[in-house]
Amino acid sequence: MAEAVSTERVAANTNYATAIREALFAGAISFGLFVLLVGLKTDQNIRNELILVQRWGVLAILVLLTMAGRFAYVAYLQPTLAARAAARAKAPAVAVEPSALRKNWTKLAVLGLFLYPVVIVALVGLQGSLKWVDNFGIQILIYVMLAWGLNIVVGLAGLLDLGYVAFYAVGAYSYALLASEFGWSFWILLPAAGMMAAFWGVILGFPVLRLRGDYLAIVTLAFGEIIRLVIINWREVTNGSAGISGIPKVTFFGIFNFDVSSPHYIGKVLGIATSGAYYKIFLYYLILLLAMLTAFVTIRLRRMPVGRAWEALREDEIACRSLGINTTTTKLTAFATGAMFGGFAGSFFAARQGFVSPESFVFLESAIILAIVVLGGMGSLAGIAVAAVVMIGGTEILREMQFLKAVFGDGFTPELYRMLLFGLAMVIVMVWKPRGFVGSREPTAFLHERKAVSASFTKEGHG
Amino acid sequence: MASRALLDVRGVETYYGNIRALNGVNVAVNEGEIVALIGANGAGKSTLMMTIFGAPRARTGTITFGGNDITSLPTHEIARLRIAQSPEGRRIFPRMTVLENLQMGASLDNLKHFDEDAEKVFQLFPRLKERLSQRGGTLSGGEQQMLSIARALMARPKLLLLDEPSLGLAPLIVKQIFDAIRELNEKQGLTVFLVEQNAFGALKLATRGYVMVNGNVTMSGTGKELLANPEVRAAYLEGGRH
Numbered sequence: 285m286a287e288a289v290s291t292e293r294v295a296a297n298t299n300y301a302t303a304i305r306e307a308l309f310a311g312a313i314s315f316g317l318f319v320l321l322v323g324l325k326t327d328q329n330i331r332n333e334l335i336l337v338q339r340w341g342v343l344a345i346l347v348l349l350t351m352a353g354r355f356a357y358v359a360y361l362q363p364t365l366a367a368r369a370a371a372r373a374k375a376p377a378v379a380v381e382p383s384a385l386r387k388n389w390t391k392l393a394v395l396g397l398f399l400y401p402v403v404i405v406a407l408v409g410l411q412g413s414l415k416w417v418d419n420f421g422i423q424i425l426i427y428v429m430l431a432w433g434l435n436i437v438v439g440l441a442g443l444l445d446l447g448y449v450a451f452y453a454v455g456a457y458s459y460a461l462l463a464s465e466f467g468w469s470f471w472i473l474l475p476a477a478g479m480m481a482a483f484w485g486v487i488l489g490f491p492v493l494r495l496r497g498d499y500l501a502i503v504t505l506a507f508g509e510i511i512r513l514v515i516i517n518w519r520e521v522t523n524g525s526a527g528i529s530g531i532p533k534v535t536f537f538g539i540f541n542f543d544v545s546s547p548h549y550i551g552k553v554l555g556i557a558t559s560g561a562y563y564k565i566f567l568y569y570l571i572l573l574l575a576m577l578t579a580f581v582t583i584r585l586r587r588m589p590v591g592r593a594w595e596a597l598r599e600d601e602i603a604c605r606s607l608g609i610n611t612t613t614t615k616l617t618a619f620a621t622g623a624m625f626g627g628f629a630g631s632f633f634a635a636r637q638g639f640v641s642p643e644s645f646v647f648l649e650s651a652i653i654l655a656i657v658v659l660g661g662m663g664s665l666a667g668i669a670v671a672a673v674v675m676i677g678g679t680e681i682l683r684e685m686q687f688l689k690a691v692f693g694d695g696f697t698p699e700l701y702r703m704l705l706f707g708l709a710m711v712i713v714m715v716w717k718p719r720g721f722v723g724s725r726e727p728t729a730f731l732h733e734r735k736a737v738s739a740s741f742t743k744e745g746h747g
Numbered sequence: 748m749a750s751r752a753l754l755d756v757r758g759v760e761t762y763y764g765n766i767r768a769l770n771g772v773n774v775a776v777n778e779g780e781i782v783a784l785i786g787a788n789g790a791g792k793s794t795l796m797m798t799i800f801g802a803p804r805a806r807t808g809t810i811t812f813g814g815n816d817i818t819s820l821p822t823h824e825i826a827r828l829r830i831a832q833s834p835e836g837r838r839i840f841p842r843m844t845v846l847e848n849l850q851m852g853a854s855l856d857n858l859k860h861f862d863e864d865a866e867k868v869f870q871l872f873p874r875l876k877e878r879l880s881q882r883g884g885t886l887s888g889g890e891q892q893m894l895s896i897a898r899a900l901m902a903r904p905k906l907l908l909l910d911e912p913s914l915g916l917a918p919l920i921v922k923q924i925f926d927a928i929r930e931l932n933e934k935q936g937l938t939v940f941l942v943e944q945n946a947f948g949a950l951k952l953a954t955r956g957y958v959m960v961n962g963n964v965t966m967s968g969t970g971k972e973l974l975a976n977p978e979v980r981a982a983y984l985e986g987g988r989h
Contacts, residue, residue: 589854589857589858592847592850592851592854593851593854595840595842595843595847596840596843596851599840599841599842599843600838600839600840602802602834602838603834603838603839603840604851605800605802605822605823605826606800606822606826606831606832606834606838607826607831607851607852607854607855607898607902608823608824608826608827608854608855608902609823609851609854610821610823611823725842725843727843727844727846727847727880728847729844729846729847729850730846730880
């Protein structure tokens with residue numbers, strides 16, 4: 285007995301020793317990394333001379349945080365995780381009946397999304413709701429919709445598209461130009477913009493039919509840039525990099541609108557106070573419906589021959605062809621469908637901003653949308669939605685973190701660190717869930733009952 | 748004789764870039780036959796199989812199927828003439844379930860005969876029915892081969908092309924698969940064209956056989972003739988019965 289206790293104590297001691305050693309290592313590495321990046325900062329003084337600002341305090345905080353984190357991980361978290369894994373290996377596998385909450389998860393989430401503006405208005409009032417509905421609600425839902433659209437191309441059909449933002453741009457400019465030039469309604473131009481984007485999806489699809497993987501990625505990346513450069517340089521039509529402003533707002537099916545000076549302003553029609561929040565709340569429900577349309581179409585298509593062909597195409601193109609599937613039309617429909625939803629989102633974006641310029645359609649946008657799809661788990665709608673909430677919501681929350689200025693000094697602007705957030709999320713998800721947040725693919729055909737197989741059982745290709 | 752052939756390959760030459768892989772190959776498969784094509788690694792067996800399916804395309808020569816010239820048809824249209832293939836390496840869809848794999852096989856007819864055909868396939872390979880909701884990639888090698896053949900059968904083919912169905916499988920499973928091929932041929936009258944390295948098993952099963960060396964067909968005859976042929980024995984069989 286006494287012996288057992290002493291060995292345990294020895295184990296704990298060596299554990300702490302390793303943890304301290306690892307912490308020192310981590311500290312040294314982070315010091316090496318940050319000494320030039322954080323410790324020294326170039327700045328201009330009053331005479332426009334370049335000076336070096338030394339920030340040893342911030343550097344020390346970062347290094348200490350790294351060391352503390354590493355120490356805690358090695359000394360406490362790792363043994364706990366190992367013990368839990370061992371316990372799980374010992375315990376017999378039991379099929380757990382999913383709880384009611386889990387079964388109706390989707391319905392609850394949709395209900396929550398519909399109630400969100402109501403709750404926000406009730407909590408912080410009409411004027412206070414602006415920020416929450418617009419920055420968090422609408423902004424996140426736009427990205428959810430874009431990522432769901434891209435998911436059709438990347439997640440289902442397996443065609444890596446790095447230029448998705450091009451279709452977003454086509455949709456946005458279609459609405460912006462046609463609405464401000466001819467004064468057509470959003471409800472006519474929304475399908476028109478979608479069709480226009482789908483058309484460009486097919487145009488992109490044709491030359492890249494024979495390409496796969498990295499080659500396809502490069503060509504689609506170039507396509508995205510070409511569209512942006514055309515927008516910048518075709519000044520007579522697009523007004524170049526100055527962009528188009530004064531894009532008409534969406535009306536409520538022509539019954540009333542959100543223009544304060546108009547006789548059909550919602551406040552006058554319904555006899556309520558003037559507020560900018562009505563339009564935002566209306567836009568929130570609009571993008572929510574558009575995103576749900578995307579999800580609905582995706583779910584339906586997956587069960588139809590074309591959707592199944594997309595997924596089969598992702599798995600094995602040669603096998604597909606030998607089963608009599610026309611891979612040309614299959615790829616083109618994937619590009620066109622994905623692009624169409626990009627176009628819808630684009631025209632919504634133009635109507636919401638009231639202003640579009642090429643600045644909004646840079647490669648970074650494509651990268652963010654793709655990152656959301658990958659993080660969420662390619663093909664999984666729920667996973668992608670969660671990833672969009674984390675990534676875009678996280679970015680918005682960084683804006684709210686002004687109190688960090690107290691820690692890092694006045695020059696600290698938290699929203700500049702959003703890329704750091706992306707990187708961190710990528711690393712965390714890829715280490716713990718290499719197939720994305722929701723890695724298991726939901727089967728689309730059942731004989732008797734639904735049975736999902738966890739992703740951990742699906743190592744590809746080997747028997 | 749040649750005009751009655753279901754599949755007729757005449758003087759076909761196929762190139763990979765500048766390298767000639769097939770050297771004027773003549774092969775015929777008649778309705779109701781099992782025809783085996785045997786040969787060593789790199790002889791061009793799989794190339795012939797893929798050339799029949801139009802990828803890669805034959806540079807010279809003609810391939811006809813049921814009287815139609817299919818030499819320059821795109822692969823998916825060749826498949827629509829009811830030629831089905833279980834390709835080399837099986838090529839099942841790994842993340843899709845067994846059921847979904849079978850549905851993909853039946854997509855030509857838009858699942859019209861699915862239930863009926865699936866029942867037939869399950870009689871042939873009962874194991875697949877047990878694995879119905881499992882992902883293709885989690886099956887064993889033998890089960891994947893069964894699935895690959897089953898998926899091909901779901902298209903109601905007139906001609907079934909099998910590329911090395913015994914590759915990497917245990918002898919017992921190989922026997923099961925060969926038995927299934929024989930049963931398909933005898934009971935349903937399915938025409939089968941089979942490429943194999945397992946010469947003994949394939950020739951025992953086959954009505955007729957061809958031997959391929961370096962892109963040429965060097966010998967042909969009934970399965971029994973080839974099994975008895977001393978040259979064939981020396982080159983492909985004496986290494987040990989599989």
